[in-house]
Amino acid sequence: xxxxxxxxxxxxxxxxxxLLVGWLGAGGLRAEDLYVDYSPKPRxxxxxxxxxxxxxxxxxxxxATSHERGHRLLAYVSLVEVAQGSAVxxxxxxxxxxxxxxxxxxxxxxxxxxxxxxxxxxxxQCAAPALAKGYDGLFFDTLDSVERLAGxxxxxxxxxxxxxxxxxxxxxxxxxxxxxxVNRGFALLPRLKSHLSGVLIESVYHSFDPATKxxxxxxEADSAWVEGRIRMVQNLGLKVYAVDYASxxxxxxxxxxxxxxxxxxxIPFVTSHRLNGDIVxxxx
Numbered sequence: 001x002x003x004x005x006x007x008x009x010x011x012x013x014x015x016x017x018x019l020l021v022g023w024l025g026a027g028g029l030r031a032e033d034l035y036v037d038y039s040p041k042p043r044x045x046x047x048x049x050x051x052x053x054x055x056x057x058x059x060x061x062x063x064a065t066s067h068e069r070g071h072r073l074l075a076y077v078s079l080v081e082v083a084q085g086s087a088v089x090x091x092x093x094x095x096x097x098x099x100x101x102x103x104x105x106x107x108x109x110x111x112x113x114x115x116x117x118x119x120x121x122x123x124x125q126c127a128a129p130a131l132a133k134g135y136d137g138l139f140f141d142t143l144d145s146v147e148r149l150a151g152x153x154x155x156x157x158x159x160x161x162x163x164x165x166x167x168x169x170x171x172x173x174x175x176x177x178x179x180x181x182v183n184r185g186f187a188l189l190p191r192l193k194s195h196l197s198g199v200l201i202e203s204v205y206h207s208f209d210p211a212t213k214x215x216x217x218x219x220e221a222d223s224a225w226v227e228g229r230i231r232m233v234q235n236l237g238l239k240v241y242a243v244d245y246a247s248x249x250x251x252x253x254x255x256x257x258x259x260x261x262x263x264x265x266x267i268p269f270v271t272s273h274r275l276n277g278d279i280v281x282x283x284x
Contacts, residue, residue, distance in 0.1 A: 029179045034269040037277030054139045057130035075130030080145035081108040119167045137179030198239035205257040206244040208273035242266040254281035
């Protein structure tokens with residue numbers, strides 16, 4: 001199983017010319033780099049070029065200064081999973097959202113997203129406070145976790161996927177023009193493409209195995225499958241952000257991965273599995 005952005009919440013340069021990114025999809029994200037940092041005090045100040053930054057919405061960050069430097073800030077919102085014992089977990093319980101499963105790999109609860117209160121919780125308790133702080137948009141994680149919830153029940157999976165699509169559509173209507181990015185969720189993209197500014201795809205060439213606690217290089221077959229998904233997303237007219245996971249001692253391999261990702265037309269970022277702002281590649 002590949003590393004996920006939820007791992008960070010359970011605890012979560014220039015070798016070739018950069019691909020310039022224009023105004024994307026439903027919301028504006030004019031930036032040339034990607035940066036992910038879920039630490040309480042993200043090190044956004046070290047970024048020298050306009051960058052799309054995915055951050056913990058509760059982090060201590062100077063939003064005004066970040067905007068002056070051309071950065072665009074996306075607040076992390078997990079739609080299905082919440083880290084056990086986290087503030088969001090407690091908030092969900094206080095709003096009557098029950099856990100209907102667990103993910104032991106990441107020590108997280110899986111929320112009942114068919115609950116009548118789930119959509120209001122995501123919109124009013126997660127999205128609205130982040131945007132009120134000045135975040136430019138939202139990054140939605142754990143869409144694919146509904147596959148764990150549904151198991152082999154395909155009709156139930158369709159219901160889960162419909163619930164996810166509806167809440168993203170509601171957010172897009174409530175905050176028109178705000179950039180929205182999703183982590184994978186390939187089955188939903190044809191429906192949601194007009195509302196999205198991009199799709200993030202993890203572990204194209206390098207990943208982290210939570211079972212062994214080791215970084216690994218994906219097989220050519222596995223990478224080829226992900227490359228196919230990247231092209232599918234691009235054919236929908238959506239920008240692709242790519243995040244690989246590697247140790248700093250693997251920088252040479254990480255730089256090669258960055259080169260390949262750029263050749264695919266992606267905006268790459270290689271970091272550690274801790275997702276605490278470590279920049280393995282591109283070298284800042």
